[in-house]
Amino acid sequence: MRQSHTFKKLLLITAMSGGLLLAGCDGDDGKDGKDGADGQSAGGEASSSLAVTTSGFAIPGDAILVAPDAVDGDDITEALSVALFDLPEDALVVLPKGRFVVTESIVVNSASGLTLTGHGIHETVLDFSTSNGDDAFRFQGGNGITVRDMAVYEAPKNGIKATNVNGIHMTYTATVWEGELEANNGAYGLYPLKSQNVLLENNYAFGSADAGIYVGQSENIVVRNNTAKQNVAGIEIENSTMADVYNNIAVGNSGGILVFDLPGLDKAFGGNVRIFNNHAYSNNAANVGAGVVGLVPPGTGALILATSDVEMYNNQLTDNATTAVAITSYLLVDDDLANYPANYGATMGDGWSPTLKNVYLHNNTIARNGDDPQGALLQPIIDGYGSNMNSKGSPQTFPAILYDGIGELLSNTGDLAGFNALVGPDAQADGVNYDPYGAGDQICANSNINANPAPAYDEVNTGLVYPDDPADVTQVDGEGNPLPHLLIDQMVNNTYLNCVQPRLAPAVVNFRNNIYGCTGDDLAEAACAL
Amino acid sequence: MTWQKRLARSKRNAGFMIARIHQDRKGPPEQPGGPFRGKRAFQMRNNKNPMIAALMASMLMAACGGGGSSSDDGDSPASTALNAGAGAPSGAKGSCDAQTRGVNWDALMTEVCPNLSDYKLFTDASDPTAGPTRGGVPYDLSTALFSDYTTKYRFVFVPEGKTVSFDESEALDFPVGTVITKTFALPANTAMRDGDELVIETRLLIHRTDGWMALPYYWSSETDATLAIAGKRLTDLSTINNQGQTLTFDYAVPKAADCTSCHSIVPNLTGPDDQREQIFLPIGPKARYLNKDFTYPDGTVYNQLQYWAEGELLSGLPADFNSVEKAAVFNDETNVASLSDSELNDKARAYLDINCAHCHRADLTLPEGYAGAAGSSGVQLEYNRRYADAPGKFGVCKDPVAGGKDGYPYDVIPGNADESYLQFRIETTDSRHKMPELGRSTVHQEGALLIRSWINQLPLASCSPVP
Numbered sequence: 001m002r003q004s005h006t007f008k009k010l011l012l013i014t015a016m017s018g019g020l021l022l023a024g025c026d027g028d029d030g031k032d033g034k035d036g037a038d039g040q041s042a043g044g045e046a047s048s049s050l051a052v053t054t055s056g057f058a059i060p061g062d063a064i065l066v067a068p069d070a071v072d073g074d075d076i077t078e079a080l081s082v083a084l085f086d087l088p089e090d091a092l093v094v095l096p097k098g099r100f101v102v103t104e105s106i107v108v109n110s111a112s113g114l115t116l117t118g119h120g121i122h123e124t125v126l127d128f129s130t131s132n133g134d135d136a137f138r139f140q141g142g143n144g145i146t147v148r149d150m151a152v153y154e155a156p157k158n159g160i161k162a163t164n165v166n167g168i169h170m171t172y173t174a175t176v177w178e179g180e181l182e183a184n185n186g187a188y189g190l191y192p193l194k195s196q197n198v199l200l201e202n203n204y205a206f207g208s209a210d211a212g213i214y215v216g217q218s219e220n221i222v223v224r225n226n227t228a229k230q231n232v233a234g235i236e237i238e239n240s241t242m243a244d245v246y247n248n249i250a251v252g253n254s255g256g257i258l259v260f261d262l263p264g265l266d267k268a269f270g271g272n273v274r275i276f277n278n279h280a281y282s283n284n285a286a287n288v289g290a291g292v293v294g295l296v297p298p299g300t301g302a303l304i305l306a307t308s309d310v311e312m313y314n315n316q317l318t319d320n321a322t323t324a325v326a327i328t329s330y331l332l333v334d335d336d337l338a339n340y341p342a343n344y345g346a347t348m349g350d351g352w353s354p355t356l357k358n359v360y361l362h363n364n365t366i367a368r369n370g371d372d373p374q375g376a377l378l379q380p381i382i383d384g385y386g387s388n389m390n391s392k393g394s395p396q397t398f399p400a401i402l403y404d405g406i407g408e409l410l411s412n413t414g415d416l417a418g419f420n421a422l423v424g425p426d427a428q429a430d431g432v433n434y435d436p437y438g439a440g441d442q443i444c445a446n447s448n449i450n451a452n453p454a455p456a457y458d459e460v461n462t463g464l465v466y467p468d469d470p471a472d473v474t475q476v477d478g479e480g481n482p483l484p485h486l487l488i489d490q491m492v493n494n495t496y497l498n499c500v501q502p503r504l505a506p507a508v509v510n511f512r513n514n515i516y517g518c519t520g521d522d523l524a525e526a527a528c529a530l
Numbered sequence: 531m532t533w534q535k536r537l538a539r540s541k542r543n544a545g546f547m548i549a550r551i552h553q554d555r556k557g558p559p560e561q562p563g564g565p566f567r568g569k570r571a572f573q574m575r576n577n578k579n580p581m582i583a584a585l586m587a588s589m590l591m592a593a594c595g596g597g598g599s600s601s602d603d604g605d606s607p608a609s610t611a612l613n614a615g616a617g618a619p620s621g622a623k624g625s626c627d628a629q630t631r632g633v634n635w636d637a638l639m640t641e642v643c644p645n646l647s648d649y650k651l652f653t654d655a656s657d658p659t660a661g662p663t664r665g666g667v668p669y670d671l672s673t674a675l676f677s678d679y680t681t682k683y684r685f686v687f688v689p690e691g692k693t694v695s696f697d698e699s700e701a702l703d704f705p706v707g708t709v710i711t712k713t714f715a716l717p718a719n720t721a722m723r724d725g726d727e728l729v730i731e732t733r734l735l736i737h738r739t740d741g742w743m744a745l746p747y748y749w750s751s752e753t754d755a756t757l758a759i760a761g762k763r764l765t766d767l768s769t770i771n772n773q774g775q776t777l778t779f780d781y782a783v784p785k786a787a788d789c790t791s792c793h794s795i796v797p798n799l800t801g802p803d804d805q806r807e808q809i810f811l812p813i814g815p816k817a818r819y820l821n822k823d824f825t826y827p828d829g830t831v832y833n834q835l836q837y838w839a840e841g842e843l844l845s846g847l848p849a850d851f852n853s854v855e856k857a858a859v860f861n862d863e864t865n866v867a868s869l870s871d872s873e874l875n876d877k878a879r880a881y882l883d884i885n886c887a888h889c890h891r892a893d894l895t896l897p898e899g900y901a902g903a904a905g906s907s908g909v910q911l912e913y914n915r916r917y918a919d920a921p922g923k924f925g926v927c928k929d930p931v932a933g934g935k936d937g938y939p940y941d942v943i944p945g946n947a948d949e950s951y952l953q954f955r956i957e958t959t960d961s962r963h964k965m966p967e968l969g970r971s972t973v974h975q976e977g978a979l980l981i982r983s984w985i986n987q988l989p990l991a992s993c994s995p996v997p
Contacts, residue, residue: 081760081785081787082759085786085787104760104763104782106787107787107790107791109787109808110790110807132961133961134961134962138791140790140794140796140808140903141808143805156960156961156962157961157962166799166802166804166805183936186962194796194798194906196799196804216906216932219799219801220802262931263908263922264922264928264931265906266798266892266901266906266908267798267906290930290933290935290938291929291932292929292934294936336992339992342992343922343927343928343993345922346920346923347908508802510802
């Protein structure tokens with residue numbers, strides 16, 4: 001009763017040498033030409049180049065061509081897998097022009113100096129909608145890897161993942177899940193993890209049910225000139241250190257730009273994250289995500305969660321229905337403090353902290369936020385500000401800058417001092433503690449610009465769920481625990497968070513021995529002078 | 531497709547084994563193991579069929595001789611080592627066309643050959659399940675990675691004159707030149723693994739001078755397996771499981787690049803100038819999984835580690851054999867419902883270790899500064915991780931970080947497997963969520979039941995349902 005299987009010969013695996021892949025160029029005339037102004041060209045290769053991508057990248061004559069004769073709709077899985085296995089150093093691998101089917105995950109190990117390019121973000125589209133794999137691309141290990149000028153559609157899990165790479169550059173690359181934002185869309189779009197020297201620029205991420213552009217547990221990161229649209233999280237920097245996020249657009253997501261430190265990860269915490277000159281607007285999509293990102297209130301321009309040493313400035317944060325910026329400890333996610341040692345003791349030992357310190361918001365332009373605050377996580381807070389149950393005693397426009405304050409308050413009252421015993425020596429040396437906040441630890445919001453049109457001009461507020469000063473606690477429950485105070489006042493000429501912090505250092509990305517970011521190729525970039 | 535019957539094959543079970551190892555001994559090996567262990571370990575079971583025994587003897591003769599590229603062809607080996615006369619790499623560039631009498635070591639060391647037969651690893655090139663070329667030693671594991679119900683035939687080939695060094699926790703330290711073959715065959719019925727089976731693929735792990743590498747070969751014909759760099763997907767395979775259900779699923783021969791996904795440990799890059807690379811390692815042949823009896827082709831039943839040690843294949847085996855870690859046995863015959871709590875825990879921990887911890891691991895006995903590929907996830911499931919130290923490392927009350935799914939608030943909820951994301955992930959075949967990510971196209975019902983039972987009997991935690 002066992003059916004017999006017709007055996008189909010493997011497709012010319014033995015032809016992997018030479019012929020199949022290195023077949024001569026089919027004479028692209030480059031008529032699609034370059035239309036990008038700032039794409040890096042391949043330098044003096046132009047005379048021998050086979051083609052120029054739409055971003056202006058000249059493909060040199062000795063490139064490895066994958067399935068150069070493929071036509072729209074062809075399955076190029078095998079050619080792609082073979083071409084990317086056991087690569088020589090500094091290989092340049094070119095995907096064909098057109099829309100092609102890929103039916104397996106494409107895994108690349110320990111590539112050194114690889115450039116994987118298509119012909120353009122619209123010109124080379126790989127459709128993974130019928131893939132049997134999970135991630136579309138996964139780069140594991142390696143250094144100096146560029147992915148560019150291509151689009152990945154409908155990956156079953158993540159779009160382009162890069163783990164443990166030193167030097168990962170994605171540019172003019174798209175990850176897309178078409179149609180409505182749904183829970184079964186893929187997870188992360190552009191997804192460097194546990195990497196060093198991460199440069200994400202000029203990319204487009206659409207439709208992720210988690211984060212469109214996500215950098216996790218990495219260091220030395222520049223994310224610039226990208227567009228993240230209609231994802232649960234537009235751009236997310238998680239447990240990462242030394243990151244500059246600038247000149248990006250985050251629109252139509254549930255949350256525009258997120259800076260998270262989550263518990264339990266191998267890299268326990270991040271910090272020194274600068275978010276500047278981005279435009280995060282109309283991030284009002286319903287949140288279809290799961291896990292912690294599923295808690296992000298729809299309508300959030302930016303959310304800083306449990307991450308210390310964050311500077312957010314000169315951004316335009318507009319038209320987000322809940323709030324422009326929420327700054328919160330992890331206690332908003334999990335208030336079961338008694339079980340923190342049991343549930344988070346190990347990660348707290350490694351330096352993760354539910355509190356956040358030294359977050360500085362300044363010179364952001366804030367307009368038209370908070371007209372329909374949402375999110376189960378915030379519901380009691382929303383209800384309080386929308387009723388008499390807040391410090392003004394009358395319904396208020398929901399704060400454009402919202403700070404939970406509870407981690408700071410409990411640190412200042414000494415209620416968290418017991419956690420100090422959990423902190424391991426390395427984390428202590430990094431300054432992790434649960435002592436009362438000093439001046440340098442404070443959360444500050446200053447010189448932000450109210451861009452609301454009249455007559456709504458007065459409706460840009462700063463809110464504190466809890467006062468940060470124990471002396472200001474006026475409401476406690478029967479056991480003496482502070483209750484939410486829902487303090488609120490205008491953002492300009494502010495009462496709350498009225499302090500300044502030192503500026504943070506810029507991130508430096510060294511990619512193939514060139515320096516990128518505000519101290520490198522963007523020295524003259526206006527955003528870097530802010 | 532190659533259909534093989536074990537019966538037909540049994541006469542090819544060429545007795546490469548050196549029975550004299552056991553016959554020459556005057557008494558039990560010196561070891562302080564309990565009397566039961568020693569007695570059992572030394573028990574010999576002769577093949578009941580004299581005809582087959584004779585055949586085996588003749589095959590043994592026939593298989594003797596060639597040392598591959600070694601220079602002592604034709605000399606009868608003076609050594610009693612299991613790999614005596616096996617030959618060894620010469621250091622020269624090999625050829626896939628070389629006509630060696632033994633293993634084609636040089637090709638293994640330098641060439642990616644188009645056909646499995648080019649490496650001369652099996653006396654019958656069409657049968658990778660038995661009859662290794664001289665020097666090859668079969669082994670199995672107490673608890674194995676689930677691979678869509680396939681039966682696995684494993685052989686290790688260590689170059690003549692070399693030995694494997696013992697390691698108490700990590701994979702044994704195999705010398706350069708070592709080749710491990712693993713052949714995957716889907717039985718027609720998992721309750722009758724001696725019956726009909728479909729031989730699908732043979733994977734090689736080769737320890738070259740620059741490190742381990744892996745090659746997948748797909749049995750593209752009755753006679754030989756073909757290199758499958760891009761993998762191979764077989765649709766609508768079926769088997770009958772131990773419960774009598776017919777299971778039908780696709781089977782994926784992994785791409786060569788996929789091997790690294792499970793077989794590597796990755797550096798925790800410590801700064802912008804850290805250029806360390808991932809390291810490729812075997813997974814299964816760890817002491818704790820080899821520490822069990824094995825029935826050798828000549829009928830000998832013997833503890834594998836002791837067999838290797840006495841066969842001069844393994845050095846450094848602790849004199850106090852009782853100190854050697856021993857993973858519990860779990861297979862599809864295990865009756866989970868009848869296990870005691872401690873047996874359940876032991877088996878579940880072995881199962882999680884061999885199925886998950888090649889990626890889900892960090893620290894402990896790893897080289898400093900390296901982790902498994904999913905070390906970053908925060909879920910660590912190693913056999914020798916102490917649960918009580920940090921249940922969160924096992925996912926207890928831990929929010930899913932990457933992904934997650936509505937209805938499964940934590941990775942592991944003690945007492946509530948139904949809403950544990952980990953349980954969901956091992957019970958789904960949706961590639962968005964399934965675990966392990968590779969090598970599984972159908973649900974391991976028996977394994978899932980084991981883990982379900984384990985989660986449900988864990989000590990309750992803050993995220994557990996209120997009793």
